[in-house]
Amino acid sequence: MIEKKVKIINNAGLHTRPAATIVKLAGKYKSEFFIHKDGFNINGKSIIGVMTIAAAKGSELTLTFDGPDEEEASKELLDYFQRGFDEL
Amino acid sequence: MNSRNNVLLKGIAAASGITIGNAFIFSKEKEEISQESIENVSEAIKNLEEALVLSKKELKKVFGLAIDKLGEKRAAIFEAQMMILDDPVLINNLKNRIKTEKKLPEYIVDDEISKYIHLMNEAHEMYMKERSLDIEDIKNRIIRNLKKKKWNSKVTADVIVVTTTISPSDTVLFTKANVKGYVTDFGGLTSHAAIVARSLNIPAVLGVNEATSTIKEGDVLIIDGFHGEVIINPNEEKILFYKNKINELSLYDEKLFKLRDKPAATIDGKEICLRANLDLTKEIDLIFRNNPKGIGLVRTEQLFEEYEAFPDEDEQYEVYNSIAQKIYPENVTVRAFDIGGDKVLPVDLHEPNPFLGWRGIRLLLDNRHLFKSQIRSVLRASQNKNIKFMVPMVTSIEEVIETKELIEECKKELKKEKKSFDNDMHFGIMIEIPAAAILTASFAREVDFISIGTNDLIQYLLAVDRGNEIVSKLYQEFHPAVIRMLAHIIKEGKANDCKVSLCGEMGGDPLAVPLLIGLGLEILSVSPSIVPLIKSIIRKIKYKDALLLADKCLTYSTEKEIINELNLFYNSIIEN
Numbered sequence: 127m128i129e130k131k132v133k134i135i136n137n138a139g140l141h142t143r144p145a146a147t148i149v150k151l152a153g154k155y156k157s158e159f160f161i162h163k164d165g166f167n168i169n170g171k172s173i174i175g176v177m178t179i180a181a182a183k184g185s186e187l188t189l190t191f192d193g194p195d196e197e198e199a200s201k202e203l204l205d206y207f208q209r210g211f212d213e214l
Numbered sequence: 215m216n217s218r219n220n221v222l223l224k225g226i227a228a229a230s231g232i233t234i235g236n237a238f239i240f241s242k243e244k245e246e247i248s249q250e251s252i253e254n255v256s257e258a259i260k261n262l263e264e265a266l267v268l269s270k271k272e273l274k275k276v277f278g279l280a281i282d283k284l285g286e287k288r289a290a291i292f293e294a295q296m297m298i299l300d301d302p303v304l305i306n307n308l309k310n311r312i313k314t315e316k317k318l319p320e321y322i323v324d325d326e327i328s329k330y331i332h333l334m335n336e337a338h339e340m341y342m343k344e345r346s347l348d349i350e351d352i353k354n355r356i357i358r359n360l361k362k363k364k365w366n367s368k369v370t371a372d373v374i375v376v377t378t379t380i381s382p383s384d385t386v387l388f389t390k391a392n393v394k395g396y397v398t399d400f401g402g403l404t405s406h407a408a409i410v411a412r413s414l415n416i417p418a419v420l421g422v423n424e425a426t427s428t429i430k431e432g433d434v435l436i437i438d439g440f441h442g443e444v445i446i447n448p449n450e451e452k453i454l455f456y457k458n459k460i461n462e463l464s465l466y467d468e469k470l471f472k473l474r475d476k477p478a479a480t481i482d483g484k485e486i487c488l489r490a491n492l493d494l495t496k497e498i499d500l501i502f503r504n505n506p507k508g509i510g511l512v513r514t515e516q517l518f519e520e521y522e523a524f525p526d527e528d529e530q531y532e533v534y535n536s537i538a539q540k541i542y543p544e545n546v547t548v549r550a551f552d553i554g555g556d557k558v559l560p561v562d563l564h565e566p567n568p569f570l571g572w573r574g575i576r577l578l579l580d581n582r583h584l585f586k587s588q589i590r591s592v593l594r595a596s597q598n599k600n601i602k603f604m605v606p607m608v609t610s611i612e613e614v615i616e617t618k619e620l621i622e623e624c625k626k627e628l629k630k631e632k633k634s635f636d637n638d639m640h641f642g643i644m645i646e647i648p649a650a651a652i653l654t655a656s657f658a659r660e661v662d663f664i665s666i667g668t669n670d671l672i673q674y675l676l677a678v679d680r681g682n683e684i685v686s687k688l689y690q691e692f693h694p695a696v697i698r699m700l701a702h703i704i705k706e707g708k709a710n711d712c713k714v715s716l717c718g719e720m721g722g723d724p725l726a727v728p729l730l731i732g733l734g735l736e737i738l739s740v741s742p743s744i745v746p747l748i749k750s751i752i753r754k755i756k757y758k759d760a761l762l763l764a765d766k767c768l769t770y771s772t773e774k775e776i777i778n779e780l781n782l783f784y785n786s787i788i789e790n
Contacts (some may be wrong), residue, residue: 141341143290146297166333172303173294174330177345180337 127192128200135185136210140181144211150172151203157193159203170203218433219447225422229411232460234453235394237433238373239426247324247357251257251316258312262319265359270299272355272523292350298352318359327353355650374437389414395437397425397444401704402686405788409719411439413493415500419444438466470746471530474505478749480775484757486731488749489547489739491717500742508544508600510739511665511717512537514588515551524551524584530591538595545600547665547739548592549644550578550585552606569679574607574644579616589624596636604642604665609649614660617641642713645703646670654703658712665739666703668718672696691720692776697729697767704734715739725780727751728787732764754787 132190134140152159152170159170161179163186168175181187189207191200206212252258273296298304304326327349334346374395375388389410390397394620396418401407403420411418417439429435429446436445436456445452489510490501501509517525517533525533537546554573565571578585590604607615621641628635634724642663645651651671656663672689673680675696679691690696700716707714713735720726722740727748730738740748763783767776 142294142345146294147288149297165571169303173297173301174304174327174349174439177294177298177349178330178333180339180342181337 127190128196130189130191130200130204132187132189132204132207134181134187134207135183136213137183138213139183139185140176140179140211142177144206144213145176145179146173147206147211148203149176151206152199154202155193155195155199157191157192157196157199159192159199160190162188162190218428218430220449220452221428221446223397223419223422223428223444223446224424225397225419225425225442225444226408227439228401228403228405228408228420229396229416229418229439231415231417231437231439232456232463233374233395233417233437233439234456234460235372235374235437236399237376237429237431237435237436238370238393239429239431240375240377241426243767247321248318248323250318252312252318253316255313255316258319259309259562261360262308262312262323265319265356266299266305268359269352269355272359273299274523279703283644295352297350299356300624320357323353323356323360327356337517370533374435376435378424378426380405395435395439396420397422397429397435397437399423399425402681402683405681409741410493412722413741413743415492467746468631470750471503473746473749473753474503476749476753478507478752480731480752480755480757480760482756482758484731486735486752487715487737488745488752489715489717490742490745491739492537492546492742498537501541504742504745505546506742506745509537509541509546509716510737512546512548513552515553516548518551518553524587526592527587529595530588534592534595534601538598540600542598542600545602547602547604547642549665550575550588550603553577569673575605575613575617576607579613582620586620586624589621590628593621593624593635593639594633595629596639597634599636599638601636602640602642604644604663604664605648606644606667607670608643608657609647611653611656611660614643620659623652644717646674648675648699651675651699651703654706655710658707658710661712663713663715664703664707666714666716666718668696668698668700668716668720671699671718672720675699690773691723691726692767692773692780694771694773694776697733697776698732700735701733701764708734713737722748724751725777725784728755728760728783729764729767729780731755731757732760732762732767734764751787759783 137193149171151166161168161170163179163181168179170176189200225634293322308322308326311326312319322361331346334342334349344424349704370391374397375393376397377401379401380398393416395416396407396411398407398420399422401420405420408418408420417437419437419439419442422444425444433446434448436448436452477485479485487507489508490504490506491511492498492501493513493516517530534548552574554568554571571738589603592601595601608614618641625635625637631714640662642661642665643650643657644665644667645654648671650657653663669680672691676688676690676693678685679689680686681741704714712736716735717739721730721738722744724747731752738748763779767779770776770779
């Protein structure tokens with residue numbers, strides 16, 4: 127299992143468009159992907175779940191990846207968070 | 215004694231007629247989601263899957279229209295909604311809960327998705343609350359699709375529907391089932407339910423407030439659509455009284471029916487072209503019963519409401535062609551989809567002022583593909599040269615020119631495809647916006663005919679939302695500005711050799727008819743059920759008296775004076 131801490135760095139935060147992209151990216155991999163925030167563990171392959179996360183700029187989240195392709199999955203998703211959802 | 219025996223409730227007399235029947239409580243409220251247990255789990259799961267597919271189909275077609283307008287960011291909202299209907303985690307949870315809890319799928323869907331909604335509402339960010347509205351919308355859509363099946367089997371021909379409000383798609387369901395009458399808590403004379411009830415000749419009492427809280431399923435109801443009264447569990451005496459009234463009415467109808475083949479002409483020989491508005495394909499039988507001079511208005515958005523998506527070109531062609539063939543040799547005027555942005559945009563993108571927003575021709579010109587599918591299907595149905603086409607919500611000449619170019623483009627395509635059509639199909643516009651009314655002369659030179667839509671024209675001219683109860687009193691059909699504007703449109707249209715007709719609610723108001731004729735109107739299109747009544751009024755007046763009446767009304771500066779004058783006139787012709 128891989129565990130990574132990420133920070134939301136774009137101005138608009140984790141709004142609907144990045145939420146949809148995250149779920150789509152995660153859906154490409156076999157590995158399980160969870161987002162942890164404020165005691166909630168959200169399945170990152172569930173759009174309705176990810177949409178319940180209120181994460182403004184500056185919020186910190188923990189991502190966990192578990193499965194055969196966890197390396198690749200974590201790399202691609204982490205990269206997307208670090209690019210500020212391509213909104214910088 | 216039962217406290218619900220012989221109880222009288224009062225509401226708005228929205229559609230005339232009297233009927234006696236059993237109450238069917240139609241409720242879409244959340245608390246009506248039953249927690250009852252089920253036995254057939256696989257059927258429940260199948261129903262859920264079907265509802266998801268149906269919901270996806272609806273969303274795709276409806277939002278597909280708006281997507282170009284939304285921009286990338288907002289389109290993502292739509293995409294996310296679509297993804298929810300495919301959400302593997304959510305759907306697995308729903309199915310597992312149905313299996314283990316053995317409850318109705320609508321209960322499980324409501325309970326499960328509500329959890330997410332609560333989470334969103336707990337957040338402090340405003341956008342999370344808006345987001346929860348979208349999720350609520352999705353949830354209700356799935357539940358509605360789950361319940362649709364059940365309602366279809368429960369709504370039968372002999373019931374009186376009792377409900378809080380009726381949406382356009384509900385009325386489609388009821389119309390198909392041939393229900394006997396409507397009673398609602400909310401809604402007024404101009405609500406969709408009222409318009410449909412009138413056009414189908416179904417008695418309706420709306421805005422009763424305590425209807426759903428007082429009336430119970432199966433209660434015997436008498437609806438008096440003339441006086442806006444509902445009697446719950448009436449005694450023998452009352453039933454006998456109303457049965458007699460129903461008999462008298464049918465005698466009166468028969469009397470009017472005798473006018474069927476007589477012309478709609480005044481005593482002194484001025485002939486008026488009296489047409490019928492077609493709301494639903496179903497009404498067409500009623501139309502033949504009353505023998506109007508053709509169909510002056512087909513509200514095609516009704517197809518959208520029935521399909522809950524836009525029908526494609528072939529589907530539309532079938533509908534228009536069948537109407538045109540049935541009404542031949544008379545003609546039919548098809549109005550392009552009059553859809554508002556409020557029907558095609560996701561909840562949190564709803565326009566603050568839909569009536570001043572993206573609707574009618576504006577939406578159509580922004581959705582060429584949809585618009586062309588309609589133009590092409592109307593053209594194809596015009597082969598017998600008895601179809602006219604008009605567009606709603608026109609404000610400027612540019613919109614007319616653009617539409618005419620599209621029609622030419624469609625004609626060229628059809629020629630290439632070797633499909634036949636009427637090359638001279640008449641094209642017209644609705645005048646419902648004051649700007650278009652003022653420019654009548656300019657429009658009249660561009661089109662073959664104009665049709666006045668009084669409901670919207672009055673609303674826009676007086677800046678009154680007729681659905682807003684606080685100001686609805688200011689919605690004055692006989693406001694002097696309305697009368698003068700009508701006079702202007704009719705005069706300018708005729709001066710430019712352009713046919714002028716009127717297809718709004720006003721045409722079906724017995725009080726208004728003599729005035730409209732006096733203003734020079736020669737073509738009227740009204741609800742099919744009211745054709746005989748309007749004809750009987752036309753046949754009782756003298757054209758020269760109507761002209762004087764109109765002249766007089768044009769001098770007044772208050773609605774009160776005008777209504778007094780109209781009442782005097784009306785009473786004098788009724789006495790004769």
